[in-house]
Amino acid sequence: MEIPLIDFSSGSDEELAAQLAYAMGEVGFMTVTNIGIPTEIIDAIFRVSSQFFERDTDYKHQYLYRNVSENFGYQGVGMESLEPGKPGDLKETFTLRLAPGSDLGEDRWPSEAFRSTAQNFYNECLGAATRIMRLMARVFELPEDFFSATVGGENVALRLLFYPREQQVADGGEQLGAGAHTDYGILTLLFQSGVGGLEVRDGNGQWIPVPSIPGSVVINTGDLMHRWTNGHFRSTEHRVKPMTSTQDRYSVAFFVDPDSQTLIEVLPQCVDESEGVTYPPITAGEHIRQKLQRSHN
Numbered sequence: 001m002e003i004p005l006i007d008f009s010s011g012s013d014e015e016l017a018a019q020l021a022y023a024m025g026e027v028g029f030m031t032v033t034n035i036g037i038p039t040e041i042i043d044a045i046f047r048v049s050s051q052f053f054e055r056d057t058d059y060k061h062q063y064l065y066r067n068v069s070e071n072f073g074y075q076g077v078g079m080e081s082l083e084p085g086k087p088g089d090l091k092e093t094f095t096l097r098l099a100p101g102s103d104l105g106e107d108r109w110p111s112e113a114f115r116s117t118a119q120n121f122y123n124e125c126l127g128a129a130t131r132i133m134r135l136m137a138r139v140f141e142l143p144e145d146f147f148s149a150t151v152g153g154e155n156v157a158l159r160l161l162f163y164p165r166e167q168q169v170a171d172g173g174e175q176l177g178a179g180a181h182t183d184y185g186i187l188t189l190l191f192q193s194g195v196g197g198l199e200v201r202d203g204n205g206q207w208i209p210v211p212s213i214p215g216s217v218v219i220n221t222g223d224l225m226h227r228w229t230n231g232h233f234r235s236t237e238h239r240v241k242p243m244t245s246t247q248d249r250y251s252v253a254f255f256v257d258p259d260s261q262t263l264i265e266v267l268p269q270c271v272d273e274s275e276g277v278t279y280p281p282i283t284a285g286e287h288i289r290q291k292l293q294r295s296h297n
């Protein structure tokens with residue numbers, strides 16, 4: 001299995017939609033270049049991220065994550081297991097749900113520069129994600145804003161991720177940087193800083209590395225897209241290997257999920273008589289709540 005590479009600066013919308021349909025239908029992941037997010041904005045979020053994670057534990061603990069309904073704040077190594085039941089992930093994170101519209105107090109943000117950089121980056125990512133969602137709607141011959149109209153922002157989250165170097169791996173190799181999981185919502189944009197470690201699982205259960213290509217963004221579809229399309233778009237399992245070498249790894253993820261009240265029902269055009277409807281309807285809120293709970297126990 002190869003991760004398809006798609007250049008968004010060339011081709012008509014129809015051609016891009018066809019490439020996207022192939023990538024999401026066969027792999028569930030693609031690497032995209034020229035999505036239109038300015039390099040300075042990407043560089044700035046990585047700068048803010050490393051400045052934060054380099055601080056000491058006492059400092060970072062001032063901004064601790066409190067609960068899954070806020071879905072906001074800092075988590076240290078071991079505080080989350082993306083693969084439920086496994087030892088905690090060897091990563092640190094700063095999660096920012098609804099970065100621009102957040103009504104959490106000033107004291108929850110490390111600095112004004114952190115806040116404005118995160119908000120700028122969030123807005124750019126939302127623009128890029130909207131373009132992708134419109135192409136996805138085209139694939140299923142839906143009105144252009146069918147998917148994007150469900151994304152008001154209440155379940156959209158930006159996440160800064162830091163995988164510190166030289167980790168001691170517990171339980172005979174069971175512990176990972178990020179445990180094997182599928183993402184929850186419509187799609188995820190993932191930016192990597194040049195250090196590899198992300199892997200996706202192919203149909204034979206083999207783990208395939210996703211290279212970190214400078215200037216590119218990795219995009220994958222999540223569970224709710226999988227359900228909506230009756231499995232036509234994949235929600236592919238992925239994980240991050242633990243950083244046991246002398247290199248730190250940074251990444252930034254932007255999760256695009258529908259508003260809680262959105263009822264995710266299999267699209268009629270995705271049902272053919274032989275397969276029937278595979279998934280019962282579920283609200284986006286219920287699905288996201290279940291997944292967040294499972295990884296934060």
Ligand SMILES: O=C(O)CCC(=O)C(=O)O
Pocket residue numbers: 159161178183190192198238239240251252253
């Ligand atoms: O850090 C990465 O490369 C992937 C992180 C990830 O898959 C996630 O947070 O959902």
Ligand SMILES: [Fe+2]
Pocket residue numbers: 181182183238
């Ligand atoms: Fe993920």
